[in-house]
Amino acid sequence: MELLDAYAKVAGREVVEHLHQLSEPLKGMKVVHVNSTREGGGVAELLRKIVPMMEALGLDVKWEVIQGTNRFFQCTKGFHNSLQGKTVVLPESAIEEYERINGENAEQLRDTLREADFVFIHDPQPAALIRYIEDRKGKWIWRCHIDCSRPYRPVWKYLKGIVAGYDASIFSLAEFAQPLPHPQYIIAPSIDPLSEKNMDLPQEEIDHVFDEFNLKRELPLILQVSRFDRFKDPLGVIQAFREARKMVPLQLVLAGGGATDDPEGDIVLEEVRRAANGDPDIHILVLPPDAHRTINALQRAADIVLQKSIKEGFGLTVSEAMWKGKPVIGGDTGGIRLQVIDHYTGFRVKTPEGAALRIRYLLHAEEKRLEMGERARRFVKENFLVTRHLREYLALMIALFHGLKDRIDLNSPDESS
């Protein structure tokens, strides 16, 4: 209960009371979340909070992580890239490895998965578990966190054959939903305001990042936090920085964490280092997966935060920065469009030149920057905190139990069960 009290202080007492009421018909139900990593990436961060919150609401929740080989993760990285539209030819042996690993994990998790009332399978890595679990008791939901608005068809065709077997799927945006023979729910991701990455920090800790990373206090700080991934366009950020610096003195921090299921990260990191070419005002920080407080401090220390992605599932770093009162210059794509309301909570851009222009503008108009930052924080509070995310999961679970009706009245004698 203490956990939920803490959220009530940040998100509002009525918000948490609403969660209690909504979870009432689900109390005691067995819920299992399955993904492929406990550290790194938005999915693990989400589960680290959603799971204990569901427990605090009286649900019986487990979080399982599948184990895989390097070849397995190369294959699933291929899935990931191809869902985001890249042409990826996966050899038969890669698919065999994918299925073999899912089969092995299914053996380990068989009893847990078979008995669960609700099974949430996150992303493609564990999606094939469903093929190996017969006589499933509960509802199986495939949660896709990836922008698959224009997937590479041959790979999607294969994955569709697997996920079609689920009772429902969840996509982050309506644009990402694909034709499937079951209900497709739309639930935007969220940030956790109490996590180390988003909690309030003492000013000394924020100031400390200048010393720790050899940053200059007198120069405006531009930041992008993201994995070293081509879809995040780190090279475009460097180009934007160089364009803007022609007019305004600046420093740039590109801070990337690693995730155990991302074998391509090292290659992109090397490309970024080459592009930076030893520039003393470009700081490339490779942070460990648990450097949440450091990222928090960097976001708070920054004057402007960028998320110049070319493709983006959602881009949780945008809401993170907005929660800290920073306007965000974001790529005009995917979930960034939902968070960055152009000219209100930041700017959406399509090119490095556009990003450079907005950097210059925001540094020039300090009052506007602060005003936008304040709006951004309020927007996140009302729309993108984990409490809202959990509310939608609970509503979805109730809805799945009651079929495809437009309106489910839990106090109606026909519905209460």
Add this chain to the structure above:
Amino acid sequence: MAESNQRFHVRDCALVRMSTGYRALTLREFKECIERVPSSSIYHHFWGRFLQPQFDEPEYNNDFAAWAYHGLHEKALAEKLSVIDPTEFEDIEALRQELIERIEDYLFEYEYVPWARAEDQFHFVKSQLVVLDTGMSISRPEDLQEAIPNMSLGSIFYHFIDARRRTVEKTNDFSAWLLGLGPEYEPLASAFDKLDPYFSSLKALRTMIHQACISFFSSRGE
């Protein structure tokens, strides 16, 4: 001070959005989709949007009008769609017909079919609404002053927005309750009816409802 056996039962709701699979790139496709989508999709794009992320002051009061402007860049059409008051229609089918007719008129007047870029296409969604009882009830109108700020945004949506579709009078639940208690509460019911919910977030709407209560009861010296 009114005492009544008619208690106001505070309910709450949560909404989940679902894809309909319908999407439109041109105004003609948009019209064809409106003809075919489930009625819950029309409902969602007029009402359900209130429970979804939106900026404090939306420019247009329904998603169709917003897309006409932001996706198609057809300001005149956006204006024509924006003035549609969904409460004026008997049911969703009548509302759907009105949308279709306005778009057909627009298409008839113009020599070309407006289109959006691929990334700006309109995705029709629908929603499922889960309604629950909060266990909270109000016996006296005076108690609204304390109760309203403590209501969740889901309760505000259910009693103020959703009620317009649900009730015969096409009004909000608070006004309907107050009118049932006697003529002395008519001014407050009338003040609620005058609140235009379409240009506010639910949070702002909750504040406006609360302020109307405070004004009414303070004018009565309560």
